Amino acid sequence: MADPTATPSVAARLRSLGITLPPLAVPAAAYVPFVRSGSLVFVSGHIARRDGKPWVGQLGLTMGTDEGRAAARAVAIDLMGTLAAAVDGDLDRVARIVKVLGLVNSTPTYTxxxxxxxxCSELLAQVFADAGAHARSAFGVAQLPMGACVEIELIAELR
Known part of the structure; x- marks a missing residue:
């Protein structure tokens, strides 16, 4: 019999949110998807994708905050797919999401x-509960690879 006081697994939280993680993506340039160093996993930046293609746009010009937020959520799902590959599919090994860095393709006046x-941050908190609370930076940039609207990277600590 399952312990009713036990915290749901990360996999159970993902299922409850209707999220299926994608397989590990092949890098588009000369880098690796993640690097493990000690108890940390550094996940390379992932650009926003929609329907398998780069989610192109510039915040403040061709898209608004709500659409950008949806793009960042999509990136979080891809980041978790890569993180899952780094822990052999067992996301319960993640002790904490340590840091998130968000780059937003935006006009000079977009704030x-x-x-x-x-x-991204809110979905990570939903999926990892207290372990999803993280330090974060968010920057506006003039352009991202392939015209993507958002790119995000993360650092996680493993148990």
């Missing part, structure tokens, strides 16, 4: 990069 990046 809601933090709200866009919340799309």
């Amino acid at each position: 809601e990069q933090h709200l866009v990046t919340n799309g």
